[in-house]
Amino acid sequence: MLKAIDMHAHIYTGDRAKQQLAKAGVPSATGHRRITPDEMAEMYQRLEMRAVIFDVDQETRTGLKISNAETAGWMKKYPKTFIGYGSVDPWKGKAAVDEVGRCADMGLRGMKFQQATQAFEPSNKRFFPIYEACVRLNLPIIFHTGTTAIGAGTAGGGGLLLEYCRPIPYIDRVAAWYPELRIIMAHPAWPWHDEQLAVMRHKANVYMDLSGWAPKYFPESVVQNANTLIQDKVFFGSDFPVLTPERWLSEFAALPIKDTVRPKILLHNAAKFLGLDLSAS
Numbered sequence: 700m701l702k703a704i705d706m707h708a709h710i711y712t713g714d715r716a717k718q719q720l721a722k723a724g725v726p727s728a729t730g731h732r733r734i735t736p737d738e739m740a741e742m743y744q745r746l747e748m749r750a751v752i753f754d755v756d757q758e759t760r761t762g763l764k765i766s767n768a769e770t771a772g773w774m775k776k777y778p779k780t781f782i783g784y785g786s787v788d789p790w791k792g793k794a795a796v797d798e799v800g801r802c803a804d805m806g807l808r809g810m811k812f813q814q815a816t817q818a819f820e821p822s823n824k825r826f827f828p829i830y831e832a833c834v835r836l837n838l839p840i841i842f843h844t845g846t847t848a849i850g851a852g853t854a855g856g857g858g859l860l861l862e863y864c865r866p867i868p869y870i871d872r873v874a875a876w877y878p879e880l881r882i883i884m885a886h887p888a889w890p891w892h893d894e895q896l897a898v899m900r901h902k903a904n905v906y907m908d909l910s911g912w913a914p915k916y917f918p919e920s921v922v923q924n925a926n927t928l929i930q931d932k933v934f935f936g937s938d939f940p941v942l943t944p945e946r947w948l949s950e951f952a953a954l955p956i957k958d959t960v961r962p963k964i965l966l967h968n969a970a971k972f973l974g975l976d977l978s979a980s
């Protein structure tokens with residue numbers, strides 16, 4: 700029986716798969732070795748979970764190529780475990796828009812952006828054609844929000860700008876201008892989590908996942924709102940391999956979340972968002 704859906708797990712494709720071991724700046728605080736998508740599938744199957752998987756195309760900034768076809772391939776190999784999201788580098792212009800279409804053709808179910816590593820301001824109109832394609836193809840978008848571990852502690856933070864990851868104004872604007880677009884804000888958006896909660900409460904087309912932070916460090920206002928006003932719009936996410944689902948779940952169990960709300964966060968909100976029929980799993 701399906702116990703939970705992890706709405707946020709990273710895989711590495713293309714050049715990134717080849718270089719993943721050597722790559723500097725990727726979060727590795729847990730000390731877990733990188734595991735392959737095959738091993739990930741086995742882990743999620745053992746845990747009786749499904750997972751949304753993706754890579755992030757940041758080729759303009761880093762030169763590394765990813766492969767949405769590989770993500771789609773992993774989903775096809777493990778259709779009962781993986782739900783693949785695609786990624787495009789927004790600086791690629793028309794090629795990025797075309798790639799969104801290819802992602803939909805390959806069966807990928809949404810798109811993932813990381814504005815710090817992709818170095819873009821989400822509400823700039825040059826990126827609107829990408830959002831329009833997502834609306835047309837009914838692909839939700841995951842935007843990173845809050846600080847990032849990538850580049851953390853290095854001089855200049857690796858040149859990454861955190862400001863692009865602010866819920867207000869950026870996510871708020873995109874959500875207002877594209878009400879048909881479903882947006883997931885990834886992570887408790889510290890230090891802007893209260894702005895994030897305002898957007899969550901104000902815009903029905905905006906959701907959030909609780910990935911990337913060990914639950915014992917969740918800001919109190921996030922826990923309180925997840926337990927009450929936004930309980931139907933919050934998802935479990937680990938941000939694997941940054942955190943393992945097991946660690947996330949064990950700390951989540953210790954939070955003061957109502958028994959009626961826990962299954963929503965772990966499973967039912969995500970199933971509804973993804974259009975999964977739980978009676979069939």
Ligand SMILES: [Zn+2]
Binds near residue numbers: 885911
């Ligand atoms: Zn992530």
